Structure formats: C-alpha cells, structure tokens
Amino acid sequence: MKISIDESGSFAVPRNGSDGFCCVGGLVIADAEWENLDARFAQFKAVVAPDGAEIKGSRLSDAEMKHALALFNEADAKLFIGATAGVLFSDASLNVFKEQQAHYLGANLTDQHKPKVRQQMADLQQRMRAMAPQEFLQLYVLTRLIERILRVTPNHFGFFAPDELGAFHWTVDSKNEGRSALENCWTMMGGGLLQSAFLSEPSMWIPSIDTSAFDKAFLEEDQSWPDYIPPEKRSQRSGQIMNLGKILCESFSFADSRTDASLQLADIATNAFRRVVRGNLPREFIPFVSKMLIGFEGPTIELHSMHDDTVNYPKLAGDQEAILMALEAGSWRIGKKPWIEHYFRRQMKGKASR
Numbered sequence: 001m002k003i004s005i006d007e008s009g010s011f012a013v014p015r016n017g018s019d020g021f022c023c024v025g026g027l028v029i030a031d032a033e034w035e036n037l038d039a040r041f042a043q044f045k046a047v048v049a050p051d052g053a054e055i056k057g058s059r060l061s062d063a064e065m066k067h068a069l070a071l072f073n074e075a076d077a078k079l080f081i082g083a084t085a086g087v088l089f090s091d092a093s094l095n096v097f098k099e100q101q102a103h104y105l106g107a108n109l110t111d112q113h114k115p116k117v118r119q120q121m122a123d124l125q126q127r128m129r130a131m132a133p134q135e136f137l138q139l140y141v142l143t144r145l146i147e148r149i150l151r152v153t154p155n156h157f158g159f160f161a162p163d164e165l166g167a168f169h170w171t172v173d174s175k176n177e178g179r180s181a182l183e184n185c186w187t188m189m190g191g192g193l194l195q196s197a198f199l200s201e202p203s204m205w206i207p208s209i210d211t212s213a214f215d216k217a218f219l220e221e222d223q224s225w226p227d228y229i230p231p232e233k234r235s236q237r238s239g240q241i242m243n244l245g246k247i248l249c250e251s252f253s254f255a256d257s258r259t260d261a262s263l264q265l266a267d268i269a270t271n272a273f274r275r276v277v278r279g280n281l282p283r284e285f286i287p288f289v290s291k292m293l294i295g296f297e298g299p300t301i302e303l304h305s306m307h308d309d310t311v312n313y314p315k316l317a318g319d320q321e322a323i324l325m326a327l328e329a330g331s332w333r334i335g336k337k338p339w340i341e342h343y344f345r346r347q348m349k350g351k352a353s354r
Contacts, residue, residue: 001157001164002029003149004266005142006173006257008057008274011084011134013091019317020086021278024141025270026149027262028078030157030164037075038261044068045264054257055264057271062281068268069288078156078332079269079292081301082145083277084137085316088305094133097306101140102128141304142172147194150247151203152296155334158209160343166213168247173263174254194244204297206335218243277323286323290330300331 009022029037045055048064060068072079102125106118128136157164205211220243257263269292275281276289293300301324315321332339 001031001153001167002034002169002171002262003027004029004171004260004262005145006263006266006270007138008267008270011138011141013089013094013133014086019278019320021083021274021316021320022085023081023083023270023274024138024145025266025273026080026145027072027266027269028080028149028153029075029262029265030161031167031169032161032164033075033077034262037071037077037265040071040074041261041265044071055268057268058275060268060271062285065268065272065275065281065285066288068265069272069285069292072265072269072292073288077265077269077292078153078294079273079289080145080149080152081270081273081293082141082148082304083274083301084141084304084306085320087316088303089137090306091133093306094137097140098128098131098133098136101136137306143190143194143197144302144304146170146190146248147197148302150194150198150244152294152334154203154211154214155206155209155296156294158211158214159206159334162210163213165211166217168251170248170252171255171260171262172253173257173266190248194248198242198244218247273327276327277320279318279320279323283323283326286326287330290327291332293327293331294334295331296334300328300333 003026005024005026007022007024010020011022012020014020044067045052048060049055057065057068105125105128106121131139154165220241255263257267272281272285272289276283276285303324316324332342
C-alpha cells in the first residue's frame with residue numbers, strides 16, 4: 001500500500017486571533033489502485049493547472065474539490081487524521097509535555113545498557129528538548145497518526161486485499177531543501193517511539209483476516225527479548241515480534257510535493273478535511289470527506305489536546321465540534337454492517353470487470 005502524509009495549517013500557537021485548527025493527514029491507497037488514480041489525477045491536473053504548477057488543496061474551487069474527492073472515492077482511498085487547535089494547547093503546556101516525552105525516552109535505560117546506547121539516547125533527548133514547540137507538536141501528532149495507520153490498515157486490507165499488507169510505502173512531505181529538526185528527530189527516534197507504543201499496547205486484529213503477506217514480510221521469531229523489558233509488555237503473537245523498523249524504513253522517504261503526485265493528493269485530501277471543519281467548504285462536502293475516514297477501535301478522528309485546565313476546558317471555534325461529530329458519524333467503522341456491505345459490493349464489481 002502507498003501511504004502519503006501531509007499537514008494542513010500551522011502547528012504554532014496562533015497570535016492573531018485565528019482558531020489555529022491544524023491537522024496531519026495520511027492518505028492510504030492500495031498499490032493495485034495507484035496506477036489508475038495517478039493517471040486520472042494527471043488528467044485532472046492538466047485541466048486545473050495546465051502550466052504544470054503544483055496542485056494545492058487550499059486553492060481548489062468547490063467544483064474542483066468535489067471532482068478530486070470523486071477520484072479518491074473511485075480508488076477507495078482512505079484518510080487518517082490527527083488534528084489539534086490553538087485553543088487546545090499553549091507554549092507552556094507544549095514545553096511541559098515535550099520535557100515529559102524526552103524524559104520517557106531514557107526512562108528504561110539502566111547500567112546494563114552499553115555506554116554508546118546511553119549516549120545515543122542522551123543525544124536524542126537533547127534533540128527533542130531543543131525542538132521548537134510547533135515542531136515537537138507536529139512530531140507527536142505524526143507519530144500518533146502513523147501508529148493508528150499501522151493498527152487499522154491490517155484489519156482493513158487483511159479482510160479484502162491481504163496482498164497489500166506485504167509492503168508499506170511511506171512518503172512524507174518535506175518542507176525545505178535542508179533537513180528540518182522534525183525530519184531529523186523522526187528519522188532518529190520515530191521507530192523507537194512507535195515500538196514503545198506497540199509494546200505498551202499490542203494491536204487488536206480481527207481473528208478471521210488474512211495476514212499471511214504481512215506475517216511473511218514483517219514478523220520475526222522472538223528469540224532475544226532483553227531482560228529489562230517487562231514480561232507483560234512483550235509480544236503476544238506466538239513467539240513472534242513485528243519488525244517496525246522494517247515496516248517504517250524499508251520504503252520511507254521525505255519528498256518534495258512540487259514533484260510528487262501522491263503528496264499533492266494527500267494535500268488535497270487533508271485540506272478538504274480542514275476546510276470542511278473550518279467552514280470553508282459547504283456542509284454538503286461532509287459525506288464526501290467522511291467516506292474516506294476509517295476506524296476500528298476508538299475514534300476515527302484523533303483530536304489532540306494538551307490543555308491542563310480540566311475545569312475550564314477550551315472549546316473549538318464556531319461549529320467545529322458539530323462538524324467533527326458529523327464527520328465521525330459518517331466514517332467507516334471496520335466490522336460494522338455498512339463497511340462490510342460496501343466492500344462486498346466492491347468485490348463483486350471487481351470480479352465483474354475482469
């Protein structure tokens with residue numbers, strides 16, 4: 001499967017009265033669907049931007065956005081969203097949370113670890129503490145987004161397109177020609193952060209799904225669990241562990257959206273979500289965006305808050321909460337009847353076209 005990740009909005013605390021609503025989106029497209037979608041998108045670009053300019057979701061008209069969303073629906077593309085807003089955090093709360101996360105990175109280190117490992121971890125902690133608050137916030141939302149993609153997609157594709165689980169092709173938008181602190185920190189610590197998350201809470205998979213392609217590509221025999229990892233946090237999958245490093249690094253790149261069609265598509269999908277939430281697209285677009293959202297356990301849309309005032313909990317601007325609830329209500333839920341019926345129809349359509 002092809003997974004392209006882009007963000008919409010600024011992750012800095014707003015200073016100009018803006019609501020500060022921002023998000024990171026992960027657009028997931030089956031490899032079997034990509035060639036046709038890429039060709040259809042090229043035709044779309046030839047009309048919308050005949051001069052060859054980069055397509056930006058924020059600049060599409062309502063009619064153009066509706067056409068693009070129809071392309072996503074035809075390709076059965078799925079959108080994962082991690083969102084937040086300026087009212088849900090402050091520089092102070094971000095810095096406190098950043099310090100906590102930096103501390104947790106080295107919390108399990110003991111004298112049994114080699115000096116080189118302890119030094120590498122100290123360097124990572126220093127890098128995280130040196131990140132600007134908005135870069136750290138984006139890193140955190142990105143990590144949680146990728147974690148959710150890895151928890152949900154096996155249950156989705158394992159039911160209808162199990163061969164897609166044999167390869168994860170990641171492309172993340174790179175914002176400048178040099179490597180940013182976000183890119184450096186993700187490259188160095190992203191796998192470790194996710195490994196910790198999956199050790200703490202192993203994935204829940206539907207028992208009847210076909211994970212043979214995933215197992216062959218990414219499961220390894222569990223032969224050498226370090227003594228310092230508590231038994232209750234060890235893998236429960238029959239003496240095997242998931243090789244997250246291979247899943248993330250075998251095909252993972254930061255790319256330039258000006259030349260990468262998959263990132264332009266991710267930008268359109270993520271901007272469509274944000275524009276709907278902020279009221280910059282008519283409410284009639286809610287069902288079109290909802291069709292792309294998919295979840296299994298927990299919410300489909302993950303809204304992150306780092307506000308420490310539980311008494312005067314902040315509210316999102318305008319009708320944003322109502323729109324988020326409507327998007328959530330219209331999203332696909334794995335295992336629920338509408339999801340099963342939808343994909344039964346798609347399977348029959350695919351067989352009829354062969």
